[in-house]
Every structure is written in C-alpha cells, then in structure tokens.
Amino acid sequence: MEIKEAQHLVDKWIKTMGIRYFNELTNTAILMEEVGEVARIMARQYGEQSFKKSDTEVNLADEMADVLFVLICLANQTGIDLTDALEKNMEKKSIRDADRHRNNEKLK
Numbered sequence: 001m002e003i004k005e006a007q008h009l010v011d012k013w014i015k016t017m018g019i020r021y022f023n024e025l026t027n028t029a030i031l032m033e034e035v036g037e038v039a040r041i042m043a044r045q046y047g048e049q050s051f052k053k054s055d056t057e058v059n060l061a062d063e064m065a066d067v068l069f070v071l072i073c074l075a076n077q078t079g080i081d082l083t084d085a086l087e088k089n090m091e092k093k094s095i096r097d098a099d100r101h102r103n104n105e106k107l108k
Helices: 003-016 024-045 060-078 082-096
Strands: none
Touching (some): 003 060, 003 082, 024 060, 060 082
C-alpha cells in the first residue's frame, strides 16, 4: 500500500466507522499515548525492564500501526501529503547528513 492510499483508507474509515475526526489537539494527545505504548514494549522487549502480567498480550506491530493510524489522521486533518513530506524530508536529511554519520566515530 502506498502512503497516499493509506491516507485515503484512513479518511474513508474515519468518515464511515469513526463518524468524524477527533480534533487535532485530541489526536495529538492520542498520538503521544500510542507512542508511549510502543516505548513501553520496546523497554521491555529490547531494554532492561521486565514484562508484567498485564503485558502478556502486547503486539509491537499493532502498536506501531496505531501510531501510524493517528499520524495519518493528523496529516489528513492538516492537509499534509505524507508522500510529499517524506520525500522532502529524505532530501533534507541526505543533504544535511551526507557525511555526518560516515564521520561519526561512535558509529564505527
């Protein structure tokens, strides 16, 4: 699926199943909540924290998809074409960081 398709799919779902978008501030708060859930899993699965009994059904892929869903909602609400934004961001990073990582002693 292309990003543009994902934006259309989310918009269609919101307008049929979700009734309407939550406002941008609410969606920003939801995005932070979803990112926190990803962080919780990462800290337990790849970090030093141990899983709790309540963590037995965690699914990292599903939580990442939740983050993407809300991010797409915010993009749709604010008129951002994520394909265009990502392409421009990659170009910016490619120019800005052309030698930065290659010359970073910490990465060798």
